[in-house]
Amino acid sequence: MPKAIDELGKTYGRLIVVERVPSAAGRGAVWRARCKCGRERAVLGTLLRAGLVTSCGCALSRGATRRESKEQRDPVLLVMQERDELRRLVESLRDQLKKATT
Ligand SMILES: [Zn+2]
Numbered sequence: 660m661p662k663a664i665d666e667l668g669k670t671y672g673r674l675i676v677v678e679r680v681p682s683a684a685g686r687g688a689v690w691r692a693r694c695k696c697g698r699e700r701a702v703l704g705t706l707l708r709a710g711l712v713t714s715c716g717c718a719l720s721r722g723a724t725r726r727e728s729k730e731q732r733d734p735v736l737l738v739m740q741e742r743d744e745l746r747r748l749v750e751s752l753r754d755q756l757k758k759a760t761t
Pocket residue numbers: 673694695696697698714715716717718
C-alpha cells in the first residue's frame with residue numbers, strides 16, 4: 660500500500676491541513692483543511708498540490724461578488740498581497756524566536 664504524502668501542517672493558499680481523513684482505497688489521500696476564515700473542508704491531496712483548491716470556497720465567492728465592486732481585483736495582485744502577508748508573518752515569528760533564544 661503506497662504511503663500517502665504527508666500534508667499535515669502544510670498551507671495551500673488560505674488552507675492549513677489539519678488532519679488526514681479516511682478515504683476509500685484508490686481514491687487518494689483526503690485531508691481536512693482549515694481555511695483562514697475559520698471554516699473547514701475536506702479536500703483531495705492531489706487537488707491541494709495542483710493548486711486547484713486554495714480555500715474553503717470563500718475566495719471564490721469573493722471573486723463572484725466582483726461585479727458588485729467597481730474595483731476589479733487582479734488575482735495576481737491578490738497572490739502577491741498574500742505572499743507579503745506571509746513574509747511579514749514569518750519575519751515576526753523569526754523576531755520572536757530570536758528574542759526567545761537570546
Ligand atoms: Zn474560507
